[in-house]
Amino acid sequence: MSSARRILFALAAFAGATGAAHAANPTMFRDAGCGCCLKWLELVKASLKAPVKVVNSTNMxxxxxxQGVPQALRSCHTVLVGGYVIEGHVPAREIARLLREKPKGVKGLAVAGMPTGSPGMEYGNQRDAYQVMTFGSGGQRVYASYAAR
Structure with missing residues (x-):
C-alpha cells in the first residue's frame, strides 16, 4: 500500500472512530503527557453516566x-458524550445540566485554557474566575460563570 493510501486509510479510520464515539459511550481524547485530564475525569465521570474510553492522541x-471546537475555547482534552463535545475543565454539574436540558444550537461546552481551581486544576483553595461557554450553530454564549476566590 502506498504511503498516500495509508494516510487516507488512517484518516478515514480516525474519522469513523471519532464519529462513532460521539454517538456511543463517552470517549476522552487527550495527550498522553497531560496529567490533569485524568484528574478531571475522576471528578466528573459520574456525570458522564457510562464507562469512559480514554484515547491518547498525538494530534489533539x-x-x-x-469536532468544531473554536480556537479561542480550546483546552487540553476533548470528550464526546451523548452527542455533545466537552472541551477542557468543564465542571460535572454543567455537563449533567447540558445532558438533561439538551439546548438547541449547542454542540458542546468548553472551559478555555486551564484555569486554576477548575476541576482537575485544583491548587489549594485558589480559583481563577472562569466561564463555561457553549458553542455550536447557536454561536457562543456563557453557560455558567465561576468567581475567583
Missing part, C-alpha cells in the same frame, strides 16, 4: 478541528 488539534 485534528480532533478539536473535526
Amino acid at each position: 488539534n485534528a480532533i478539536k478541528d473535526k
Whole structure:
C-alpha cells in the first residue's frame, strides 16, 4: 500500500472512530503527557453516566478541528458524550445540566485554557474566575460563570 493510501486509510479510520464515539459511550481524547485530564475525569465521570474510553492522541488539534471546537475555547482534552463535545475543565454539574436540558444550537461546552481551581486544576483553595461557554450553530454564549476566590 502506498504511503498516500495509508494516510487516507488512517484518516478515514480516525474519522469513523471519532464519529462513532460521539454517538456511543463517552470517549476522552487527550495527550498522553497531560496529567490533569485524568484528574478531571475522576471528578466528573459520574456525570458522564457510562464507562469512559480514554484515547491518547498525538494530534489533539485534528480532533478539536473535526469536532468544531473554536480556537479561542480550546483546552487540553476533548470528550464526546451523548452527542455533545466537552472541551477542557468543564465542571460535572454543567455537563449533567447540558445532558438533561439538551439546548438547541449547542454542540458542546468548553472551559478555555486551564484555569486554576477548575476541576482537575485544583491548587489549594485558589480559583481563577472562569466561564463555561457553549458553542455550536447557536454561536457562543456563557453557560455558567465561576468567581475567583
